[in-house]
Amino acid sequence: MAGAAGERRRGGAWPRRAAGAASAWLRAAVADFARDLDEGRGFLWTPVALGLGEALYFVLPFEPDGRIVAGLAFATAVAAVVAAARRRLGTALVLALLVVAGVAVADAATWLAATPRPERQRTVKLEGVVESVEDREGRGFRVILRPTRIDPAPRAGLPRRVRVTVRGLDGPPRPGSGLSMSARLGPPPGPLIPGGYDFARVAWFQGVGAVGFALGRPVPLAAVPEPDMATAAALAVEDFRQRVSRRIREILPGDTGAIAAALIVGDRGAIDPETDHAMRISGLSHVLSISGLHMALVAACLFAGLRALLAAIPRAVLHWPVKKIAAAAALAGTTGYLVVSGMGVPTQRSAIMIGVTLAAVLLDRQAMSLRTVAVAALAILLLQPEAVLDPGAQMSFASVVALVAGFEVLRPWIGRDEMPDVNRAVRAFDTAVKWIGLSLATSLIAGIATAPIALHHFNRVAPLGLFANLAATPLVSFVIMPAAVATAFAAPLGLERWPLQVMGAGIDGMTAIAEVAAAWTPSGGVIGRPLLAGTLLVVAGGLWMLLWRRRARLFGLPLVLIGAAIGPLGGGFDLVVAADGRGALVTRAEGGLALVGKPGDFEASLWLAALGDPRRPDDTSLAAGVACDPDACILAGPGGRARLAVVFRPIAFGDECLAADVVVSGLPAPPWCAAxxxxxxxxxxxxxxxxxxxxxxxxxxxxxxxEEGRALPPSRRPWSGGRVCQATRPAGARRSDTSRSRSVQTRLRPVRLAR
Structure with missing residues (x-):
């Protein structure tokens, strides 16, 4: 009896001890959380809160009332001031105020970027001044024009900029020159798939109000308006970039020169799509975009080179602040690199971070920390709030935050004393092992941090990215970028050919690695679109784990695990219809996918990737069972009835409405068809x-x-037309939500009922 009672007491003690241990751990975690706040760690969340408000503004299905936003900001600010005495509550309210401020900043930036845009496509006579040119190497030139005349004149006025693709020119037009042409212009297109990349929003913030292509060969204008000082400076920089890019591609033909031009002046237009595809599959596409890696290597080359040069001069070592002089020179060099690189968002982020780091060297402060990243993020989000939805900016910040936080943990191992062994071979081996370990850690940390973002935007992962980056990093760090810096110094002397040849050899090695990794990647890494909620949970949990320290960071782990678990549950659909109604991707009755109609190749590739299908649009298996004539395309179904028909001409409705389960068309169907x-x-x-x-x-x-989703919300945002639009649901179709159906009045043209 006594033994049984003792067993019961011991058995009941385990839950109590476990509960006590959990309670003690929780108290310690809360104490760690409070200590992080006392040490100023809460500042790291200010750009997160600001960016959250900006993202909220951009994803809203309607345009928020500025008066309501201002009222919320005022009320939150008053509450933050009142609660300032209670620090924890005051911090929460300050972050809430930053969320509201993010909405206001994005709203203000949207209206400051406003530019007229056409309501529909039309053919016009276009005259304008060339602002920039992208040489697409045999695929024409993509030209940004500042229009001076459009005939017939748009009712809303001239757009600030127009992007047109021109062909038939012997060479790229020079920035600052004038062009006249007949062109087909229309508004910038929106997302090609619900939740996809919104070019219309990107174009809005670039000041591009119309896009299109030239009809025939453009004619130079004899006279152009005199630009103001700022515009003249920008045109001069752009002209310099174009001349450097052409010179590089003269010395290094093909993709080698195109990649070299991308790394030196940010001109990626001439890179072959197949090479770009291989770089993306292998996980090396980040090398093609000037960002932190490139800016850091340029700064390191300038800093280390000048410091070593001055260290060789005894008088300089004894009397000059060699380290600070090298830092100032590196700061000037990276600023110049920023100017000629095209000033993309990742480049700006890197330049700000490196600028703060070098300024810290000049002021004898700690060079790199998460506070530096936070300052850079705040600057970018305040100046360019649209960057919060830019895939490059998201992946750039994610990788840098993860690397800085990760190396905070690894610092004790990295900073250990050198081996006491005097044998140089042993020390060299130890250094090589440490460098390989750091390279592996860097690639692994950055790859894990950017994987959920890349999967969301591009529907693919790079499973061999770790090994490809490990193999390519020595080439980039010790051959390609140092040769690029040497080219910059050699070019004024006319000696750029030699360092460019060295750079080209490194680029050839890097592309060979990319091609091998891409060939070995199953299905090109295509997985399909994850559930948005899963991606958001993974990102939120990851941020929590990176920005806090000690035990407090573990509270983010459940979010990451839940997000990873539910991520594969989303993204599916059975039918997607193009915005113009001329193409569709549909599941077959017996399984598999079919492309029906005439969708664009890029559009169709996005649809396939969203469903995790690695095939290209020209794969013949996608057209199996599809028959087309000039009037319509049909996909055969079971029992002799067509599964889907895409109608191009009114005359085809007579047959297809009677023979197909679903009829898709960019034309208005006759009323009887819906019955x-x-x-x-x-x-x-x-x-x-x-x-x-x-x-x-x-x-x-x-x-x-x-209906599962639509690319544009019912209440249009400024970049998608800025007007309220309405549409009906299909006859016989219902929405997946509980919102009421919308109607549109459509004028029906006469339709013949037989072919």
């Missing part, structure tokens, strides 16, 4: 952009379409 089949036509698509559906069957065997 016989499910219709997705001009009245349905309206201004919705691309639309995705799931396909089911009702009890009577007819098709039931459920």
């Amino acid at each position: 016989t089949t499910t219709v997705v036509d001009a009245g349905v698509l309206g201004d919705a952009g691309a639309v995705t559906y799931s396909i089911g069957r009702r009890g009577d065997g007819t098709v039931d379409l459920v």
